[in-house]
Amino acid sequence: MFRCVFLLFWCTVIFISTCSASLESFLEHGILHFNWTGKPSFADLFHAMPESPSLAFLLRKLGHAFVFFFLTAALFLLKRNLTFSGLAAFSFAVTTEILQLFFQGMQDYFMSKSI
Numbered sequence: 001m002f003r004c005v006f007l008l009f010w011c012t013v014i015f016i017s018t019c020s021a022s023l024e025s026f027l028e029h030g031i032l033h034f035n036w037t038g039k040p041s042f043a044d045l046f047h048a049m050p051e052s053p054s055l056a057f058l059l060r061k062l063g064h065a066f067v068f069f070f071l072t073a074a075l076f077l078l079k080r081n082l083t084f085s086g087l088a089a090f091s092f093a094v095t096t097e098i099l100q101l102f103f104q105g106m107q108d109y110f111m112s113k114s115i
Contacts, residue, residue: 002079011075011092014067019103036088040101068093 017023021033050057068089075085 003074007071007074007078010067010071014071014092014096015065015099018100021104035104037102037104042101044101045097059087 016026016032019034020026021035022031025031025033053061071092072085072089075088076082079085
């Protein structure tokens with residue numbers, strides 16, 4: 001039971017950190033806000049990695065790897081099946097990348113920090 005609750009909690013943390021309008025506002029002031037856009041630019045999914053990425057950009061990518069590795073580990077502890085855990089975590093990662101396009105704020109912040 002605890003593992004299921006933790007998994008739900010971790011997926012919520014990932015969703016909030018990727019789709020909220022301002023992660024800093026949430027962490028500093030406890031204000032959680034989402035800006036929905038009905039017509040996202042799907043071309044944003046195919047932005048190339050910058051030629052000379054900033055340290056902040058690289059740390060953010062390392063953070064993505066960490067949270068999804070942790071999600072895979074949590075799924076593995078629940079199901080004891082590495083293939084299932086890896087595919088489920090990968091599917092959730094793809095889903096959050098697509099959902100992120102529908103929420104303005106974080107992707108604008110990420111793009112401004114990657115230049």
